[in-house]
Amino acid sequence: MTEQIMTMNKDIEARFTGMISLDERSGYEGYRVEAENLVEFATALRDEFGYDFLSSATGVDYLPDEKMEVVYHIYKSTGGRALVFKVQVPRANPVVPSLVSIFPGADFQEREAWDLFGIRFEGHPNHKRILMWDGFAGHPMRKDWKEAYYEADAKPFDTRWPGGDVSRSEDKMVFNKNVAYPQDFTPENWTPEGETALYSGMQNIATDEDLQTEHVVVNLGPQHPSTHGVFRMVATLDGETIVKLEPVMGYLHRNHEKIGERNTYLMNIPFTDRLDYLSSMSNNFGYVLAVEKLLGDTTHIPDRAKYIRVIMAEFTRISNHLMAIGALLNDLGAYFTPMLYALKERELILDIFEAVSGSRMMCNYYRFGGVARDLPPGTHEMMRGLAFERLPRQIDELDRYLTENEIIRARCEGVGVLTPEEAIAYSAVGPVLRASGVPYDVRRADPYSVYDRFDFDVAVRYHGDVYDRYLVRLDEIRQSIRILQQALNSIPECDNCLGKPRYSMRVPAGEAYGRVEGPKGELGFYVVADGGPNPWRYHVRAPSFINLTALSKMCEGDKIADAIIVLGSIDIVLGETDR
């Protein structure tokens, strides 16, 4: 396998002699490409070498070198390891050619890099802010940008000990009592530029002049129960049919990544819980994998800890999919009966999480080199009871209850279709990708932890519609139960072998991209270390966020009422989308 990669890489190097160079910084991997060669390089990678799946594109601010870097992680949709390439541009005027024309999946990611880093992407069709609001000054992920309650660049802050200068951050906030607007600015008369651009863009679609019909722009959300949080969809309608739809997000943006750079490595673990708050164990998993990659071989993970990690991640997948199915049925109008049947099983899984980790949702259970603590007495039996008896029975019941229901089929079949080619191009991941007939699962394509020891199938369906996404989730629950049964039967016993986790460790300089197959799809963490106690860059490749890139494509041509269930079938969590 590694040999294959080596020859492959040689081919690439031979093909692009003079255009690319190896990234030779210590701890870094991949190639460096000049900005003017980027489009040619990416096109050839896709068309000649089969790297067709752009997983992650993000910026890094190297302030000391006065450089901005854009990092791309690209995969083959048939599996295998990543190819990493980077473009460095001067920090004063960062301009990079856009890759949206080759990989439409780069759309939101490039907009995010523009929004947070101020890197301009030339040729981007919709080049505007995505997470921050219009009129926001500056680009918050730049290293010299400071947030409102700014205290110091890195934790631990020294006001906490030994002085103990207790204070509320709110009291120190300069804008606490009287917000001052800039001169000649009245909030009542201010129309945000981006809003105007958004609406005029939505209305600016050619209408049929013979019939003299008119398009209507409809705003769904941000406060709407069917949007699963504060999320907004702006749709242009022709009658009831969607002509164009654009998602608007960022209402829950809290600059998670900036917080992550202020934190030490350890402190980030509980913060990852708050990304996709329905599957916190999986988030922990991805983050610790990334940091363990940076730590290298020095971290010895006991087998028992690896098994516990897999068991928890699979329980998380089941509970997340139950929630997704329940919420989808809510979106369909089957109010709360299916939801509650699903929640009932989820409660039992959360009971296990609570007993093991101490919290039902914000689990904070994984540590670098293992897990926080061994399974408390009694939990193994609880898990066996669920995995061997209750869940198989109840999932069959859920299947009997919903799958053949004629109303569900009528509403879901053929709605929100995404073809396999589109799904790959839009960098869709997880159940959305697999429902489109692409059997891509990180657990199988690029195995991590001990997933290679278990026997399971990659759930795949071929129609790419809402109904298949529902079925894929149901299949995945069954496969997860299979993994759980094997893991619970073969989990190694040991006394106190998990060791005691450490709170401080030296992370060598370098970069790492850790990814797991989270319940919503490929969840990646890109971490750059500079050798200090805090990460230099901490980026989350959020599946909920990137799956939304394809939302517009899925909704076009469908009815407005179907947009709700298409959104429900992607299964987003706004904590992760907006970060």
Place this chain on the structure above:
Amino acid sequence: MYGKGILKGLGVTWKHFWDTYIDDIKWGKKRYHTEEGIAYRMSKDARGLFTVQYPEEKLPTPEEFRFVPFLVYDEDEEGEQVIRCTSCGICAKVCPPHCIWIERSTNPKTGRPVPVPAEFYIDVDICMNCGFCAEFCPFDAIKMDHDYELAVYERLTNNIYDREKLLKPAAYYDGIRPLNSQKEFDARAEKEAKKAASKKKT
């Protein structure tokens, strides 16, 4: 037959509906407001209605459950409080939202630090209940509580806990986390035995 799927689904709902009644009859009054009733509704064999009537009924908290830290103190022979905390500051340094402030006390004569916290504040508004402070405390001095009913009317005046409010006796800790406290007690005893043994040698 068209509509068969719907009928099948309605059959499932119908079964769920009856399960609750059958269980109610089977269990009599014991299904609600009793410990075994709640345990049954939390178990893998539970059928029918599974909701818990909070606050009349409460789910039992497992040992590892964590909510807002407290400080543990022992009592010596005279009943005086002996605070375990040595104000080493590890909890304040690992706390992700940085909600712990510790003021170290110094001996007024020598100016040297004394291993007792002069003040200890936790802003429970900011605390994210991650449990790192308890996990990494080398003296078993700060632990996570089981009391989750902390709602107050006055957030601004009530939610910065000081040392007095945070201190709880070791007996309380042993009560909520019997297994952990036993484990820690054994570890401490072992350490002391080792210390004594090495002293004897020299």
